[in-house]
Amino acid sequence: MAAATLKDVAMRAGVSIKTVSNVVRGVPRVSEATRERVTRAVRELGYRPNPSARRLRTGRSDLIALAVPDLAMPYFAELAQHVRAEAAELGLTVLIEETMGDAREELRLATGVGAALLDGVILSPLHVSLDELAPVADEFPLVLLGERSYERDQVAADHVLIDxxxxxxxxxxxxxxxxxxxxxxxxxxxxxxxxxxxxxxxxxxxxxxxxxxxxxxxxxxxxxxxxxxxxxxxxxxxxxxxxxxxxxxxxxxxxxxxxxxxxxxxxxxxxxxxxxxxxxxxxxxxxxxxxxxxxxxxDKAAIASLAVKCLATRIRSEEPLPFEVHLAPYRLxxxxxxxxxxxxxxx
Missing domain, CATH: 3.40.50.2300 (Response regulator)
Structure with missing residues (x-):
């Protein structure tokens, strides 16, 4: 028996193929009743998404990575939750990695570990240098989080931070x-x-x-x-x-x-x-x-929103975009x- 397709699920659930795609990718802009109907059709037909086919069709996997120093630190754990929620809004899935502040690991992840699968990376670096990251950002969608030690006119990658x-x-x-x-x-x-x-x-x-x-x-x-x-x-x-x-x-x-x-x-x-x-x-x-x-x-929610939207824009743009620094708010x-x-x- 041939594997079920998005079209098969859409016909069974009585919705459009786009709606099925949104439900499968976790996009929240679908009513709960519709989501339940699509989920039931997926289960009944045994449908399984084919990431390789989607990659061939669109050139994207809709998979991004968030690389932070240490998830045991509450700040990064809370930030990761916001990034995942924001990514889901845009139909993206997040792979979360820890660098433990190691410069070599930061650089490895910045290049897109398993780059054949990842569309882009959000990185919170501690020790990797701007000189090492600049060539990466020219070739691969990359957004940096946290402090920067360079002047605004030296920006060589998109950056989201507070003052x-x-x-x-x-x-x-x-x-x-x-x-x-x-x-x-x-x-x-x-x-x-x-x-x-x-x-x-x-x-x-x-x-x-x-x-x-x-x-x-x-x-x-x-x-x-x-x-x-x-x-x-x-x-x-x-x-x-x-x-x-x-x-x-x-x-x-x-x-x-x-x-x-x-x-x-x-x-x-x-x-x-x-x-x-x-x-x-x-x-x-x-x-x-x-x-x-x-x-x-x-404002971790704002940091996550700026970072994910910035990365998504760079991933989906067909033209080169200038790098930008985005300041997120904070309060005492x-x-x-x-x-x-x-x-x-x-x-």
Whole structure:
């Protein structure tokens, strides 16, 4: 018996071939009743999509990849959910990969691992250089996420990001506005990436704005943006002499801040009465920490939307397109770790 086709399913369900295609590809713009009718016809006929045939017919697989450093980090896990949802709206399927911040892996994935299948890649790089990525973007649809260490006129690939310098500056300025004068920074890496360089720059600018002096003793080095490194860094800060010990700390990620709050609890230091804590990432974990974290929240839905639409446009365009930098919005949300007011979360 010949394999069932889209046309067979459409006739059985009493809908158009386009509608069947939308249901099979997960496009949400189909009524629930129609989706159920098509799904039932697919099951009854035993229809199986043929990606090879679609590739030959359209030149595309409708498969893209999202490559991020570490899915164990809440920020990237939440971002991946938004990317998958946005891609489904456009009829795209997302393959999710982890690079663990390895430059070779970042470059390998940027070139389109299994390029015969992938139409394009969204990459959040940590260590691969722009010089290495530029030739890739000229030949293969690529959108970069996160910080960049080059000027706007050097753009060699589409890029979606927030203004990290401004975001870190706003969070630190909030701490200074509370009257805190010994503000520490947790997130400076010995092997610096664009992320910690830019967040440190914003931190230092806010100190200057407030008439405060940057003290390297209040910026202990970390290896990763995780809870353990936040814990160790805050333990070191808590052991400083009373005249040096910080009365506030800006952490370069929510996970660092959660680790720092644990160290403060161990040391018997209260948050925010003795040490106010602010961070950046806006993960859901920040809302449920005790106390809840004041955090800069990047608009992850907007980041995902900009990245997926930008990639889809480049994939489907028959003409070369200029590379663009897209700024996504963010906002500072003040919570218990700086304002001290305990609030009950809604059910």
């Amino acid at each position: 990290n310098v401004a975001a870190a500056r706003e969070a630190t300025a909030h701490l200074a506005a509370l009257g805190r004068t010994r503000i520490a920074a947790i997130g400076v890496k010995a092997q610096a990436s664009a992320t910690d360089r830019q967040r440190l720059e914003g931190f230092q600018r806010a100190l200057h704005d407030a008439g405060l002096t940057y003290d390297p003793r209040l910026a202990p080095s970390v290896k990763e943006f995780d809870r353990r490194n936040g814990l160790l860094a805050m333990r070191a800060l808590a052991s400083l002499p009373p005249g040096v010990r910080p009365d506030a700390v800006f952490c370069f990620s929510d996970l660092l801040a959660i680790g720092a709050q644990r160290a403060l609890h161990e040391a018997g230091m209260t948050v925010p009465e003795q040490v106010a804590v602010a961070s950046i990432d806006g993960s859901e974990e920040a809302l449920y920490s005790t106390p809840s974290l004041t955090s800069v929240i990047p 949300v003040v919570r218990e770790s700086t304002e001290g007011v305990r609030r009950r979360l809604p059910p």
